[in-house]
Amino acid sequence: MSIKVRFLFLILLLTGSEAFGQIDSTLFRRTARDTSKVYLNMDAVYNRPFLAVGKLPVSIGGYVEANWQHLGTDGITEGHQFQMRRLTLFVASTIYRRIKFLSEIEFEDGTKEINIEFASVDIEFHPLFNLRGGIVMNPIGAFNQNHDGPKWEFIDRPVSATQMLPATWSNVGFGVFGKLYRNNWVYAYEAYLTNGFDDKIILNSENKTFLPASKENPERFEESFNGVPLITAKTALRNKTIGELGLSYMGGVYNKFQEDGLVFDKKRGVHVFAVDINTTLPLISTWVNAEIAWVNVDVPDTYSQQYGSKQVGGFVDIVQPIFKGSIFGFERSVVNIAFRAEYVDWNKGTFNETGTKIHEEFVSIIPALSWRPTRQTVIRLNYRYKWQTDLFGNPASRTAGFQMGFSSYF
């Protein structure tokens, strides 16, 4: 926690002069987005509506998400809930012409969690070869890097991305990235060595293999749990008219197999593969975005099968604009209808005792309606229905209800 607080203090110091300049918010100008470029999911951290003051080489931004929800599980409801899910601040700075710094700090659920999600320096040598170091977002799947609330028509983040995969998942490390442009095509890659997971992924009170449990380790930004780097690599291909395909891998060792030269266990691996695609269908402008991932964890044979060695899950979003025009004076309003389907098999395998399938599956559907009065702001109404079965496949618990809220860059 202390490193986060110190970092936050530093950011406040850096931006302090701008804060005093906020007597008149018109001093800020929105940085122009280069519409000639083809953007990929990996560009999401820089592809944001930053605000700059005059000719200062620092730009700032952020987004906020808040919502109301009324959900019920099998006839029991917690009633009306008002939630401040996130307040995120980003600061970008051009240190030199080809040396940039960007940071993202997130306050989740009020101040329950304060996370540095990104804080890295990029040094550009060549479009195909650049260095990045600091706290980086491991490029596994697409959602982890492209997670800003205002970009999505859904209030809840995808379960497969945030609970099976650990989005937002950031670690300290270094790596390289680059892009190659050919006509309408862009090829991109990223590869990083970072600190990684710890044994909480199977020693947690979630009662399942749970990669996000490693995020609870407050030491992970200053110390690797076992000294073995986590490798994350992604390659993506995008065609300006067809869409984007991303393939990613993240793997390493999660257990503390030795300490002080004493060996406790063999090295136990965690391996994650992900595929992500997105495209906009011609003529009707339907946006389709999907991600699927597979998790493999080497769980000790004598530990409980409650903690699975294989997981698979994903989601697909379909967003259809149905109206573009003026609403309540917002001239460039867009109204969308949208639909998300999600699935996670938390424990893929069979029981040693019976040879029958281990269940523990999650399914969710979310029909949604959203209104975007501007590009930066979305107001959304979701109806969510989800089913969760236990290990044995007993009748699923069912949760459903309405959610309404907004998310906006500022």
Added chain:
Amino acid sequence: MNRKTIFVGLILLAACEEFQPKAPQEYELLDGPVSGLTETENLQFLKGDVAFNDEVFIPATGLGPLFVANSCGSCHPGDGKGHPFTTLTRFGQTDETGNQYLNAGGPQLQHRAIPGYKAEQIPVSTTYSSFTPPAVTGLGFLDAVSDEDILAWADPDDDNGDGISGVPNWIEAKDYVTLRPNSITQNGKYIGRFGKKGAVYDLLQQTATAYNEDIGITSTYEAIDTYLGVEYDPEVSNQTIQDVVFYLKTLKAPVPRKENAEILFGKEIFSTIGCATCHRPEMKTGASPIAALSNKTFYPYTDLLLHDMGPSLDDGYTEGSAKTYEWRTPPLWGLGLSKNSQGGQYFLMHDGRARSIEQAIQMHSGEGMQSGESFESLTGEDKRKLIKFLESL
């Protein structure tokens, strides 16, 4: 986005509970408290519910290092019968002289271990028995039955000549249990009424032992660590254990499905062929400190006594004064909901070997032989009605 749309939206939001999953019917669920608890009792029930169903132990909170399951709820999903995944194995005792393997990991096998530890193995050539976790509902009613009633149902010498004897399991009471008022004792031993062999005196013993032997959690009640074999600092508070005991005491009795002509006919057959002699339909509680349990009539379908079930169900393992072939009559209430906690299948009898109610009846031998044979002589239609009745419980 006209006014009508906004109005419809507001109506939908106001009626949001209409769009949420409805609660299952009372008879579809085992979970829930007995009616008539006070507000303070409701609060303790809730605390016990959280500790029983939501608290998952991990090494940092005391799990293991050797264990069978990491939470109460994983053995009793939805408070119902367990799945073979969490079947217990107990070993080391063949007669009333006691368990000879207490210094070798007995009486219970912990076949799982946290990383870095080796799971336990059953010592070579030791007999053992596997126990499927039972449903935990209605236990407070069984706990509040008087010893006098239980003894009255016993017929050790089969004086009435019906082929059914029935004896209590006389056990040594743990020093931490509070003896029931008017407890009956025989040679310093007391009547056990919980567990497959009826070797557990009350729900405090059951709970403290389960924390210890199933999860590897020590308490002031059961302070010996199952791995180290020595006393260990308590890993669960007395308060939590008492909350869980209260929760188990006040879980409602299973609510039978609606009776119809077929079910009533099946019920009649149940009595006619002698099942009801051991699986006693009706019991009464005595006085209980929990008013909601005092002097109530309830329908568990057990007599809480041990019966000779014949050689096919003799695993060569026992507890207390029970013989290896003797088993406590399991309550049949909630039987129809077993599939809902066993993954849509039946795993019946003490170790889950019966995969249907019919198979379970056919496995009755010893004192149950006569009823088993009577069942076999029924017409297919009558068998179906009997099973329908059992599924309605």
